[in-house]
């Protein structure tokens with residue numbers, strides 16, 4: 203039975219990011235106290251930058267990430283990890299270079315995998331997630347077209363990690379950072395909707411006016427492939443953390 207995700211509207215993106223950082227910090231410390239790992243699913247884009255800054259600040263105040271294992275949602279294909287727009291670069295410069303996570307605990311889909319190795323690579327990525335016991339908490343952003351990770355409109359809910367084609371809206375939204383839409387990669391590796399729904403807890407962050415309409419649509423009852431974020435209505439433990447602007451069209 204579909205269940206609408208809860209939503210929390212905060213006074214600012216900073217306040218929403220601090221609330222999620224605090225939830226992550228509690229998870230990581232309680233697992234450490236039990237001698238266990240915490241498995242985080244992580245997102246890129248402009249939205250989670252404040253979250254990562256807050257996690258770095260908590261680390262400087264003593265929070266250790268030595269028991270943390272991470273899996274990133276997605277990565278562009280064919281650009282290589284040294285490309286300034288690769289999600290590998292993004293994650294290292296915003297988070298991993300500043301905390302005490304072990305390099306072997308970081309998993310980001312590899313944008314340089316050869317064509318013939320792709321299928322096997324995606325299967326192995328998914329297997330690694332299962333082997334560590336699944337994702338405890340998945341952080342998500344949302345595209346203006348309702349995508350989550352790179353699960354674009356039309357995505358089915360049954361796919362694990364796979365190769366996907368980027369949608370026009372997504373390519374246009376990335377055009378500025380790549381110096382023109384012609385430079386934006388056309389394909390990506392992404393966790394599938396199935397992978398995301400397998401996480402025990404999901405928190406989706408959305409900030410600003412440009413996300414208000416899609417947030418309203420994603421939280422309207424009814425699951426449709428045209429708005430992949432509506433699949434989160436099938437999850438049961440998803441929360442949207444919004445700022446006032448992104449929550450402006452909700453009742």
Ligand code: GLP
Pocket residue numbers: 245246247248249250275276342343344345346350351352372
């Ligand atoms: C990209 C990422 C998504 C992200 C989305 C929104 O397409 N693959 O994971 O949620 O952009 O980005 P932003 O947070 O910059 O709006």
